[in-house]
Amino acid sequence: MPSLKGSSFEKQQRDMNFKLFALGTKKANDNLTHSEALLTKRNMYFKDFSDYLESTGQDGKFNLLLNEENLNGFLEQRLDGLALSTVENYLSGFNSLLSAFKEVNITVGVSENYFKEKFNDIKVSTPINQDTENRGLQSESILEDLKEIRYESFVLGRIMLNNGYRISETMAIAKEPHKYIKPLGNGDYKITGVVGKGGKIYHDKIINHKDRELILNMKSIPSKQSFNRDLKQLDPNLRAHDYRYQFAKNLFHEKVSELGYKGALLEVSKALNHNRESVSLWYLRG
Numbered sequence: 321m322p323s324l325k326g327s328s329f330e331k332q333q334r335d336m337n338f339k340l341f342a343l344g345t346k347k348a349n350d351n352l353t354h355s356e357a358l359l360t361k362r363n364m365y366f367k368d369f370s371d372y373l374e375s376t377g378q379d380g381k382f383n384l385l386l387n388e389e390n391l392n393g394f395l396e397q398r399l400d401g402l403a404l405s406t407v408e409n410y411l412s413g414f415n416s417l418l419s420a421f422k423e424v425n426i427t428v429g430v431s432e433n434y435f436k437e438k439f440n441d442i443k444v445s446t447p448i449n450q451d452t453e454n455r456g457l458q459s460e461s462i463l464e465d466l467k468e469i470r471y472e473s474f475v476l477g478r479i480m481l482n483n484g485y486r487i488s489e490t491m492a493i494a495k496e497p498h499k500y501i502k503p504l505g506n507g508d509y510k511i512t513g514v515v516g517k518g519g520k521i522y523h524d525k526i527i528n529h530k531d532r533e534l535i536l537n538m539k540s541i542p543s544k545q546s547f548n549r550d551l552k553q554l555d556p557n558l559r560a561h562d563y564r565y566q567f568a569k570n571l572f573h574e575k576v577s578e579l580g581y582k583g584a585l586l587e588v589s590k591a592l593n594h595n596r597e598s599v600s601l602w603y604l605r606g
Contacts, residue, residue: 323381329370387429411435456566473550480563487560516593
């Protein structure tokens with residue numbers, strides 16, 4: 321089995337740099353190391369893990385010790401207390417190092433999906449709190465401010481915020497309201513038949529009277545590009561999907577005291593038209 325050369329981790333680190341550093345080669349590969357910055361970063365991962373191995377009394381070939389059992393122990397220590405965004409970046413970078421090893425046929429005992437599954441496990445087990453919630457509407461006035469730029473964009477934003485649809489789904493409703501907005505028979509109305517990603521149909525949603533009137537009174541529908549340009553006038557970092565993020569967070573915080581953590585998460589999953597709780601957690605912790 322191909323391994324890094326050297327009797328010590330220090331020597332193996334030098335061999336790693338020699339094997340992975342491909343700056344100036346004609347057949348550069350995305351997994352190899354093409355810059356001093358990337359070289360420095362990958363040396364950091366090597367040093368972090370080799371320090372852990374030494375602390376646990378292990379020596380030998382670095383790449384052979386790079387197995388899931390050792391990684392589980394290492395990452396439990398290394399990632400403790402870090403923000404989810406930092407955890408994601410660290411795992412992604414470490415995964416890149418392993419991809420580079422495989423590119424030069426260095427044996428490692430880690431499955432292809434290990435880091436993705438590890439991050440999902442960490443994310444699911446991390447309690448939701450306000451400190452980790454960055455995506456969404458950063459100001460309560462953003463929706464009303466949008467009205468001053470373009471009334472139709474304000475209506476689209478409001479429907480997204482109140483119902484959790486994507487911008488494309490919201491525009492479909494606005495273009496054909498009589499296709500999607502149906503009477504319930506008691507004076508109320510529902511939104512029904514909205515097709516989400518993968519052809520999955522949303523559960524019916526009650527639409528309040530004001531939102532229904534706003535949609536019916538729209539005289540034109542802005543393009544996605546126009547809608548996004550309107551958002552950028554309010555905040556360069558604002559995106560259409562932030563309304564969906566905010567809907568998920570609002571719904572979770574509304575339901576958690578009544579239904580508990582799991583129940584509220586299930587409610588968010590259903591409202592977002594997802595089957596898996598882990599996907600909904602992206603919205604709550606985004």
